[in-house]
Amino acid sequence: MRLLNRARGAESTAPDKAPSGPLAVVIGGGISGLVAARELAISGHRVQLHEASATFGGCVQLHEVAGLRLDAGAESFATRSTAVADLLGELGLGQDIITPQPGGAWLYLKRGTEHGAQPLPATGILGIPGDPWAEEVRSAVGRAGALRAAADLITPVSKKLVEGQMSLGALVRSRMGSAVLQNLVTPVVSGVHSADPDTLDVDAIAPGLRAAVLKHGSLARAVASMRAAAPAGSAVASVKGGMNKLVSALVADLLEAGVELFANSPVAGLEPQEEATGFLVRLAPAEPTAEAEPEHGRNAKADKADKAAKAAKQQLAPGPREVHADRVVLATGGGPAIDLLAGIDAAFEPHRPSSGAGIALVTLVIDKPELDDAPRGTGLLVAPSVENVGAKALTHATAKWQWLGDASGPGSHVLRLSYGRLNDVASALVNADDNSLRSAALKDASVLLGLDITSGDVLGFDVVRYSGALPFATTGHAKRVAEIRALADTHPGLDLVGAWLAGTGLAAVIADTRKRLRITAS
Ligand SMILES: Cc1cc2nc3c(=O)[nH]c(=O)nc-3n(C[C@H](O)[C@H](O)[C@H](O)COP(=O)(O)OP(=O)(O)OC[C@H]3O[C@@H](n4cnc5c(N)ncnc54)[C@H](O)[C@@H]3O)c2cc1C
Structure with missing residues (x-):
């Protein structure tokens, strides 16, 4: 609770009494759900958060490849506003904010019949x-x-x-x-x-x-x-050790504040309470997964926040399959949100968003001393007209983030290739099996970085898939969001947050969630 006290500007650092206010249930444990839970706890609610999957963070995840603890989803945030930096500061991570190495991004283009790489203006x-x-x-x-x-x-x-x-x-x-x-x-x-x-x-x-x-x-x-x-310096920043530190710090803060966090706890239904205000939240039967705990990376020590995140991860869905909530915050993606809202008001259905792109993120850890000089800066963005590469982007993560370059050591490199371009043949790769993606990633990385990378160079490999995780704001977005939120406002105690409304990206999601909850939770 110490950190929440700090966020409130309270002078005392003594633990608060257990919260006793109205019960708020947050559905979805991505960044928007975790931030919403924190705002609700700050405003005196008792808070329960239910996350369908085995881990909190949604699109901000951690994985371990070749002994390195790496971001398995979002790896940076936009600095056009101070939304993310402010939150990191409140969570005690302000001094860990870092900017990318100066190499800059490159483009891979087709000009006439020729393909080639060049720096992005x-x-x-x-x-x-x-x-x-x-x-x-x-x-x-x-x-x-x-x-x-x-x-x-x-x-x-x-x-x-x-x-x-x-x-x-x-x-x-x-x-x-x-x-x-x-x-x-x-x-x-x-x-x-x-x-x-x-x-x-x-x-x-x-x-x-x-x-x-x-x-x-x-x-x-x-x-x-x-x-x-715009603020001086880089347009993006991250956290030393990875963006996933934001998740473990949020989870630790919420546990300290007495928020109940449930992983493996999908919400299956939502209804207005009969003859009372508030909502009935129906939980799906819990199916705890026997997921192996990742080993610690060779250069990373488990900190207090990591331990707290693991403790929360092990909390499984509670006995009762129904929760009577005074307030509900829906912090899932757009499709699942509209599914659940059907139990409250059929008028939400026409607002179902088109599902975002599926993405397969391929991580290669390779032994390739020739990459020590970062020949393509921090990575490349691939033009859709390009025919000889299937990836839409390659991040040379060890060249981009100094802490990671230090952790991997000279000669070892981390490459992240993302698959899932829209409306083109390459999008088929997103559904390919792991072996096909590994072959495609080796071929694409060779073309993009201009040197031969083979199976023999690979120290570690992983594929992480996200389905519909990048909702995009089609024309008329602001009007549609205003209509959806006006409809939600006709159901007191209901809040809708997340990237499908706020726009993609941590800066947009965090700013929007805090703004919404500060208006409605106080
Ligand atoms: C591969 C990838 C890379 C990205 N890189 C960046 C980046 O570098 N910088 C940046 O700013 N942004 C990045 N983004 C975008 C950014 O991560 C997202 O916009 C943001 O994290 C979305 O947060 P959210 O809470 O709205 O949704 P999500 O993270 O999607 O969280 C929603 C959560 O709800 C849960 N859920 C769904 N249904 C239910 C249910 N019925 N019951 C309970 N829980 C449920 C889901 O399991 C999920 O955990 C990236 C996204 C992806 C996919």
Whole structure:
């Protein structure tokens, strides 16, 4: 409870009395659920959290490969706001915030009939260049493409630009042309969001960009000014030891605050309570898994938070299969949320979101001293037009994060390849078996990094799969979210949080969850 006291600004560090307020049940133990549980505990609720799987964290997970403890999902956070850094600070992890090594990201493109790698222009947002005439932009889109992009600087901006809904693709194409969209924006957006820019709502994915274009009279100048206004330093950061430390710290904090955490505890149904306020939460029969505890990495020591996370992991679903809750926070993905909401109000069904992309994340730990010089910086984003690579992105994790490079030692390298591009042949790879993915990853890593990587180089390998985990904000997102939340507001005590509403990414999810719960939980 000490940390929650600190978050409240309380002077005393003595343990609080056991919470005795109304009972809140949080459904889903990803970051949004853990953060919601923390806000509810801070505001004096008794809190239970039920997570369907064996581990907390959702898309933020830990795995061990070749003796290294690595992020198995999200590995960084956007620094455009202080939302994540503030939370890390409250959890005592502020001094562990780190920025990537300076190598920068690269692109892998198809230009004409040739494939090739080049650095990603440094001054952009989502691949949109702040300087259309920069050398890397000319190299990526060709002279004609750069000339077309530079027309943005002299073409007047109509007020109509900020009216109605618009996709990111439509904005970029209209201001800078197709070459910038295809060779710069699409690789970044499909790599990060697994979505086509023509389907993504520009206001959801780049808040404030349209208004800035109108203000500055150009997309390039808008991007440059937003970059200049962003906090100094890198656009992303992480935590020494991995983003998964956020999960173990949250779990430890919640346990200390008396929150009851249940893993392997899927919620099967949700109903209004008859003749009373609140909700009846029905739990599915518990099927505890005999999951082996991972061994500690050769360079990592179990800390207090890790132990707490493991203790929580072992708490199984409680005896009663029903819980009477005064409040419910639904913190699952969009599909499961709409399934559960059917028990409360059939009017939610038309708001069912399209399911996000499936992703297979392949981790290779290899012995390859030639990579010590990080030939492709921190990694590459692959343009969808590329035909000789199936991955959508490769992260050279040991080149990106110094703590990991130190932990693996010279000559050993961690590569993360993600599969699951939308609308193309390569998306079939996401459903391939582990052996096929291993072969594809070795071939793709060889092409992308420009050297031969074979089975003999492999020290460790793992595949982690996420289904529908990257919901994307299609055009009209803000209006749809407002409608869903207005509908939820007609059911007092019900809150909906998570990436399907807040937008993909830890910064969006944490900021939105705290904002929602601070409005409604107080
Ligand atoms: C591979 C990958 C890499 C990523 N990398 C980054 C990154 O580097 N930086 C970044 O900012 N973002 C990244 N993201 C996105 C980011 O991780 C997510 O946007 C965010 O973690 C979503 O959190 P959430 O709580 O909304 O959902 P989730 O993490 O999906 O959590 C939802 C939880 O609800 C549980 N659940 C579902 N149904 C039920 C039920 N009926 N009962 C109980 N529990 C249920 C699920 O098991 C799950 O644990 C990445 C995502 C993926 C998949």
